[in-house]
Amino acid sequence: MAVYLAPDKKKTWKGVTVNEYFLTVHNPNKISLPAKRSGDCIGVTIHNTGRIVTSAQTTPAEQYTRATVNGNMNTVRVHFYVDDVGAWQNLPLDWQSWHAGQSGSADKNGSQAGNAQTISIECIMNGSGDEKDRKARDNAARIAAYLLEIYGGELYTHNYWCNVRNGKKGTVDELNKLNDGYKNCPIYIRPKWDDFKALVHSYRKQAVAEPADDDEMYYLQIGAFRDRKKAEAALKTAQTEKRAYPEAFLKKFTKET
Ligand SMILES: [Zn+2]
Incomplete structure (x- = not known):
């Protein structure tokens, strides 16, 4: 029987429940972890990962987090898994994460920069456009808006880092939208990237009432x-x-001062 993870803390960011469960605190299987960030954070990278079927007692974001803890996510270590219910935060915001590469190869300006300098969000969808897809996308936009308010910087797609790695030149959004020919991530959000950006922007402009955290x-x-x-x-x-x-x-x- 699966034992579900219990978050150490629940936060509410722009109306989204964020379950804090840091791999830096919980690592019973001694999986490899990224390092603390040494340089600047330059923004947020958005990914899509497939929706999975879970038991009624839990959520896809918890299950992805649990799969990571159990060493079943290869080398993927992200800050956030986001689904229609909320988010699970796996790493502190001042840590790096592993998400921007492909085939395990890191390079100086592509995956490495994306890993070291951006906060990663895996948005869990299946592309059907159903209510759960719309809610997950909306939750990811709210989290991204919250993070961009703290750190500033740009909103990136996984494709952006692949395109940089491949030597493509262009503005952030040109490279965000450009096909890289193999990764195409976030696969469900990227086809309407401008709409997603506008959604994030709308949440940056509006102050959503925040329930109190325990320590606020x-x-x-x-x-x-x-x-x-x-x-x-x-x-x-x-x-x-x-x-x-x-x-x-x-x-x-x-x-x-
Ligand atoms: Zn991706």
Whole structure:
């Protein structure tokens, strides 16, 4: 009987549940792992991988994660598996991942740069365009938007890195869309790449309400003052007057440099 993985943490990014299960923490089978990133992160690489049938107790993204832990994914190590239900994060964001190559051959400017400098998302679809496909694509777009807001950079296809490796020249999007003749990844998203980019962009513009993570704090501010005495007086009022805000506190704002 399969034993399903239990995430160490659940996060919500732009409405998508992200189950954190780092291979750097859980590696009972001692599978080989990528290294921590030393250079800059320059964006996000999108892939498609096939939808798999799972038992009702779990999801394809968990099953791909479990297959990785069990050493059944060859050398593929990605940051995220995303399906219609949510995402499983397999690696910390400041680690490299293995996803941009082909036939196991790394090269300086193609797969190696893609592995070292981009965050990888495997979007689980089957190309039918059904509800699960649409939801998985939408979830991947939301995760990509969240990551691009943090790191900036570009949105890449797996094809981009193959084309670079093959010596093709062009803009990011020209190489994103150009056929590489063999990989064609993300196979279901790439044919309408502009639509996917627009979807990601739409999520970057809109702030989706985020439920709290376990370790997040929210500050309630009831006023802002240049004069400390006035601030203290307002605090006293807030804390004491009719006991309206008994938990109110004063925090000095220091401009970050
Ligand atoms: Zn791919």
